[in-house]
Amino acid sequence: IGRAWVAIREDETAALAMGINGFRVKLIAFALGASLAGLAGTVQAHVTYTVTPEQYLFAGPIPPNSAFLLAAVVLGGMGTMSGPLVGASLLFLIPNKLQFMGEYQLFAFGVALILLMRFRPEGMIANRRNQLEFHENDETPATLAKAGA
Incomplete structure (x- = not known):
């Protein structure tokens, strides 16, 4: 199956x-x-x-909500076990480092996620297949060139 x-x-x-x-x-x-x-x-x-219905809001006030979990998977990278773990760690640590920005903290975080999705759509840690799929127009890696791919 x-x-x-x-x-x-x-x-x-x-x-x-x-x-x-x-x-x-x-x-x-x-x-x-x-x-x-x-x-x-x-x-x-x-x-x-x-x-209660308040427990199941998409973007609740408590950090471990659906949007947080989705962002952790997107940031870390799907297809690997360590990707979402790294993504969740970064999502937990980054807001503490951005506290000096005050009310613009979420804006900066959103811009960072957009830039990540633009320049590295497979996430921080990607499996080899997704990395090759998203970067097919880039220069061929040396290991693939040697294999004749």
Whole structure:
């Protein structure tokens, strides 16, 4: 099922041509994701003894919210285990270093994220495949030139 998900992600038409049932594979992915989200919600409700809508805002006042987690993955880089960890560490440390800017702190942070996405879209730590995909117009690395790629 994992290879089918990768095939659908990379090229759905080619995956369908190879005999992968796209509807079934997408339905399994949706059901698995919903099941894991439901399980996580029940565990959180059990641990906190309460469930309120304020806990699930996209951009809440407490740092570990959905926007923070999304920014950590984007900053660190998807596809690796260490990328989001580095991204979360930086997102935790950078606001403390930008406190001297006062009310422009979030603006500077947003500009930094935009510049990162413009010049390094794969994140701080990228897997080799994403790095080659995003920088295909750049100069060919020496290791690939030796391999004949």
